Amino acid sequence: MIKQHKKIVIAHRGASGYLPEHTLAAKAMAYAMGADYLEQDLVMTRDKKIIVLHDHHLDAVTNVKDIFPDRHRKDGRYYVIDFTLAEIQTLSVSERFHWKDGKKIAVFPNRFPLGKSDFKIHTFEDEIELVQGLNTSTGRNVGIYPEIKSPAFHKSEGQDISRAVLKVLKAYGYSRKSDRVYLQCFDPVELKHIHDDLLPEMGMDLKLVQLLEYTKEYMPFLSQKGMKDLAKFADGIGPDKDMLVLTQSSPGALQITPLVKAAHDAGLEIHPYTFRREKEIIPAYAKSYADLLDIFFFQVGVDGVFTDFTDLTVNFLKEKNKGIPTK
Ligand code: CA
Secondary structure, three states, X not given: OOOOOOOEEEEOOOOOOOOOOOOHHHHHHHHHOOOOEEEEEEXXXXXXXXXXXXXXXXXXXXXXXXXXXXXXXXXOOOEHXXXXXXXXXXXXXXXXXXXXXXXXXXXXOOOOOOOOXXXXXXXXXXXXHHHHHHXXXXXXXXXXXXXXXXXXXXXXXXXXXXXXXXXXXXXXXXXXXXXXXXXXXXXXXXXXXXXXXXXXXXXXXXXXEEEEOOOHHHHXXXXXXXXXXXXXXXXXXXXXXXXXXXXOOEOOEOOEOOHHHHHHHOOOEEOOEOEOOOHHHOOOOOOOHXXXXXXXXXXXXXXXXXXXXXXXXXXXXXXHHOXXXXX
């Protein structure tokens, strides 16, 4: 029996279609746009603080190269774990970029301009306090959707990031499955460890989401048996959307993969990533961003989506629900 849930909108790194990802400004905007959950990617600093940043490197979204030119490792990268929180908070955050001929090139050129205004990196606690503060001042109950990044890397640096994240969650009152939090991770060994060992040890029980990438390591999980095994420790999956609808689908002839049914049959919720409105990245089988949402929410039947465009997604669901009587 498939559980029926209200379809949810997860603000992927905040309102990242409009403001630099993972800044408090992007989070406040996504909150105001009506997100059900705000996403946090979490990495650890040298002084063991948990910060909200997508990579365990600093170089793709900050000016670290200008401020601390010599602090890279042999591979040329600047690692969060090599910097204290105080050092990291001296950096400016911008839209995601890559380097070309000595120049910064924005990954999404039509989004917030590079190098404008002044944005900073904040801690996980700062962001929870923003969400909980807004929940108080608005009377809404928006959730959080934290992701533990690179647990194996953190372990190799002598740090247990999962335990540190759980401590923060518990301190802020997130400790039951009924609380407004989903905890996500790409590493199935770590997620199982969280479920089997850490949560019981800490007197907690949270909704867990196994993220899935379209790579061969994840293939064994995609069968009916794989989903049943995952359901022993996870409550949901967060797959790449291309794992649900094949990109070679054409309009009106969608190739929906067996993963959808396998996950739902196993009782898992499905929250695919990442929904973006930029025309050049909308798959050929969808006519528009709204059509893409229609396909995933109502033909594939997913339970929620990660989106850079909370406003468009919330409005789409509102329009769709008009005229449908609610209990
Ligand atoms: Ca993430």
